[in-house]
């Protein structure tokens with residue numbers, strides 16, 4: 001235990017040393033004013049088309065870091081003549097949902113203010129929009145897809161239906177998603193494996209999700225990989241289930257084993273794979289969950305869809321449905337819109353502030369509708385959404401109202417409200433509300449969000465990319481471990497590129513969480529990954545992207561110097577809500593888990609956001625919002 005604390009302190013110190021120590025007190029807040037903020041937004045303000053470093057962009061994080069690291073915030077605030085029924089901190093899916101639930105319950109005259117530190121709304125659900133040769137090319141800057149409705153609570157389904165997303169609409173999106181588009185859950189689509197070789201990257205096309213589970217052609221595909229023959233043979237035996245790698249253990253011992261041993265340890269010790277081979281099996285988990293195989297139990301890895309189900313007798317039986325789904329290509333469907341869940345955020349914003357897109361009808365044109373950001377924060381709106389505004393203090397005053405302090409354009413401002421919902425990050429809440437109990441603060445501070453980097457690269461045409469023979473390929477040895485075409489579904493009024501001669505976007509995903517570190521809890525690795533993100537300048541990402549794409553696509557006629565039209569890097573240092581890991585976390589009794597203790601109502605302040613559900617999914621963000629609004633309107 002002692003060494004755990006030491007390591008964590010060391011990591012925290014590393015992050016602080018990299019950022020705050022370079023700044024004198026007062027400088028941090030002034031620095032944030034260097035963003036694009038103005039009190040009223042300029043007429044051409046439209047962040048989705050901005051390129052370069054996006055996501056956690058300059059001006060969005062400095063104020064919060066000064067508060068969290070150095071307890072630094074202004075002593076005085078200008079009191080605005082603004083009082084609201086509800087102030088929501090954070091305009092991600094949870095904050096937007098909280099505003100909608102509150103308005104539905106209290107009526108359309110309820111006065112609501114949403115504050116967000118970014119220059120765009122949506123939180124993780126961000127839109128990247130390009131224009132090239134008269135065509136709009138859309139992609140995701142974060143949260144990707146809508147899960148099956150059966151996994152949503154009644155209130156979350158109600159919200160989706162309010163914004164026009166019901167099962168019929170989802171079915172229509174699925175039908176209009178090409179069968180070859182693997183990223184949108186088309187599990188039988190080709191998804192390739194790309195591995196560096198002496199002659200540049202070698203891409204072996206085929207259905208690797210199927211090959212992982214002994215799907216047709218797996219032996220031939222593995223034999224094509226540029227790795228030693230002995231490793232090929234081990235992978236073939238493992239994927240095909242040629243033997244049960246736990247057959248010396250009793251049933252009970254097997255059960256304990258898969259719940260307590262890391263997936264990578266199993267692969268090395270039982271399957272006999274060399275550590276150099278592990279990324280081939282692990283990039284899947286890194287992109288899906290954040291950490292790689294040293295931080296997942298065998299069971300967690302298998303449930304995530306990693307290979308091995310066929311090579312463990314009893315588990316194959318227990319989880320045969322899942323195994324069958326992957327092998328036969330009938331895995332759960334995820335529904336995707338052309339800009340991912342950013343369209344869900346757009347629909348919510350439109351519902352709250354219709355004037356932002358007066359001619360937009362709904363789901364049928366959400367992807368192409370023009371959004372007028374200057375309408376977000378007008379005095380006449382009953383709901384106002386204020387961007388570029390970092391909240392630094394939320395305080396209940398004599399149980400009568402809440403005072404909310406924030407910084408916008410370097411100015412320290414104060415509004416008041418009857419109620420406040422914190423739909424921001426759990427980790428920051430103790431700094432916003434220092435009056436909270438030690439126990440609640442510890443609960444809120446326990447989880448660490450998993451960092452990610454999503455880049456989009458606009459190509460003048462898609463000819464070289466078509467040479468890969470798949471719309472998605474895993475690149476386990478590269479900085480960006482998954483590379484896909486940007487969404488190609490015809491949905492929300494969007495017409496994706498029609499043929500390889502047209503411009504396209506390449507969507508590249510990276511998990512910066514170290515994949516090769518053993519015996520370090522995932523939460524510490526997330527801190528390392530987050531630090532890496534903040535320490536990496538755009539130029540470095542650009543170089544990595546150019547090098548990776550050139551090596552992958554050069555053999556198909558690609559020239560990065562002439563074929564790339566734009567690059568957008570969405571860095572997401574505070575990504576997925578922390579969900580408990582079998583190797584790191586105890587099994588708490590109901591009500592005793594840190595997120596449950598942390599999310600307790602605090603007078604006129606309630607806590608939403610997906611962190612408060614310890615689940616990195618949109619349905620969790622909605623459920624948290626519902627709970628928070630119920631608390632405040634009871």
Ligand SMILES: Cc1cc2nc3c(=O)[nH]c(=O)nc-3n(C[C@H](O)[C@H](O)[C@H](O)COP(=O)(O)OP(=O)(O)OC[C@H]3O[C@@H](n4cnc5c(N)ncnc54)[C@H](O)[C@@H]3O)c2cc1C
Pocket residue numbers: 064089090091092093094095115116117118122123124125142143144145146147389390391392423424425428452454572574575576577608609610611616617618619621
């Ligand atoms: C890369 C990635 C991919 C994902 N893919 C999916 C997916 O495919 N499907 C799915 O269901 N879920 C996905 N998720 C999970 C996603 O987190 C949730 O779906 C949901 O978007 C979370 O919403 P939220 O409002 O809880 O948090 P966030 O989206 O993080 O929103 C919180 C907002 O509060 C702001 N904020 C924080 N502090 C302050 C402050 N002091 N003042 C003002 N504002 C503040 C933040 O900057 C942010 O804008 C993904 C997440 C990531 C990171």
